[in-house]
Amino acid sequence: MAATPPQHYTLVITGAPYSSQAPQTALFFARAAIAAGHTVDRVFLYGDGVHLASALSAPPSDEAHWSTEWAAFLNENNIPGVACIASALRRGLVNESEQARYELSASNTLSPFVIAGLGEWVEGTMTSRTLYFHSGG
Amino acid sequence: MAATPPQHYTLVITGAPYSSQAPQTALFFARAAIAAGHTVDRVFLYGDGVHLASALSAPPSDEAHWSTEWAAFLNENNIPGVACIASALRRGLVNESEQARYELSASNTLSPFVIAGLGEWVEGTMTSRTLYFHSGG
């Protein structure tokens, strides 16, 4: 197959790890895209997908740890990972400033993931090819 | 309709709040069961249902806060609320002892919810009528 010209991607993940396969498929896709010379502009977590950004996940040691695998990939490739703030607040994912604002007992966002608005997704749709990784039903 | 003899219930919730309607239906059911003189022996959170026990959820102020509504109901009626430890650890719900064991940055279990094993559910199936509140697809 002929190589395609370099593309810019925004990847949107709406399925949670350990509930759907979405974060795994998206990670394998992202690695292959980078390897092929494409650019991943950002990863946007929406709906149940925000759970991927949890710093408190502790799967059994003989299972893959999808949050830390994603975090390492984002760090290595300097890719922003953004969890939608509205989805995150409802589902108990907060950073330090939201912890303070809502007077919560802790924060639990895994670096380098950040929390921001849907504007990040809108920007993605305007400037890059946006692909969705949903729960598989 | 004739009143039925008092029953003991175990309620199992497998759907997450702000993702499924399961925790809401289960709460309305539990309130009605108590009001009718039945006993709710325990509420068991399994799978995505463990997110109900998060202490960090912050829904918009004009929406119901299902975690705190459930916590208040459990406190008022002295009902144990148990999140399955295996489901919880994968999904980033931990108490202080699991935080210490896995060297995590915080704990996020809302009192009076506790984290325990599937034995609590097995006990429920043996001694009380066990009802399931799943995600509605």
Next chain:
Amino acid sequence: MSTLIVIDQPPYGSWAGREALDMAFSLAAFDQSVSLLFTGAGVNWLRTYQDTQEIQQKSVERNLAAASVFGVEAIYADEAASRLYRLMPDNTMAGVTVIKDRAALLRQHSHVAFAG
């Protein structure tokens, strides 16, 4: 670029549709072209007289009524699904365009995103 947001899940049983609606409103807020398609069990979003007081959720009917104000270009409903769920002109909210050819509608948009 024109975006079509597709909602094929019924209201209240899950949050996926609400969050898809937020996506549509957000695009509209940034002056991007966006329309909504309700299909499958999703057409039940469009029924009138939704009274959600007893389930303690906000009515999606009220949210949707604001769609055109927010700049959403069109609200489409799949004809077959509307018929299946007995949605008629007298119990369907105003401003909905019933369509027969979903595939053609998808082709007309350069970007399609499903709820959930």
Next chain:
Amino acid sequence: MSTLIVIDQPPYGSWAGREALDMAFSLAAFDQSVSLLFTGAGVNWLRTYQDTQEIQQKSVERNLAAASVFGVEAIYADEAASRLYRLMPDNTMAGVTVIKDRAALLRQHSHVAFAG
């Protein structure tokens, strides 16, 4: 009391089936009577030669093979679903009982719990 755990979702795409299997193993560990029913797309749990290395998940085939060791009484598969997914004796794991009448099986158990 006898429990039937029903798995109607395929493996790997979601965790509901895995967690239902843990429920079955847990009942068996407490010496409770428990059986498994695979139906719908769930029958795909029963196919042989599952090689999950590339998706980095543990094979459910290996888990299921341990069911009888753990004390699960029976593994049932719905006949119509098995036929639909072309599960034949030569590509179905050993120890599975194919059944035609799901309703009768449900009636035979005092406690039925679905995956997810």
Next chain:
Amino acid sequence: MSDIKTLHILNKPPEHPRTQQCLEALNPGDALLLIENAVLAITMSVEAEVAVPVFALAPDVVARGLGQSPRGASASLVDFPVMVNLTASAQNVISW
């Protein structure tokens, strides 16, 4: 009421594969309770297709704009106290 053998509680929309499996599992003496997304089945008169009593949870029915039952519908609307009674008086309960 105390004659219910198995109470089937369904919360999935009509298109969901579990809905068909539920309807096929209904036996004489059982009852079907529609809650959450499953109340949408009354728009297609599911109660005319099954041979057991059909109940629908009123708060879910009203929320979805189905408080005025479609013509011909005969599902009995019940509130949470009646749902509790149904579960307490049935021999078995299956949540689909």
Next chain:
Amino acid sequence: MSDIKTLHILNKPPEHPRTQQCLEALNPGDALLLIENAVLAITMSVEAEVAVPVFALAPDVVARGLGQSPRGASASLVDFPVMVNLTASAQNVISW
């Protein structure tokens, strides 16, 4: 490859209502990529029912014990690099 108008990526099992909607939306010039739960569709030879090229993601196929394609199957197995190429060369992509 660069001739794909819309690449349809399906990850739902055959019974899921979105699968039927996806199959009905396929147009000449499109392609269908089965991933995750959707690869189960090759057991029922879905590629014989649709008039567009059908691809299936190999890691998902192999995980589900379908590495030895059933007789008559003609979906092309692809790896992640090819999936990337497909998405990069299609005019539009829809994730069902």
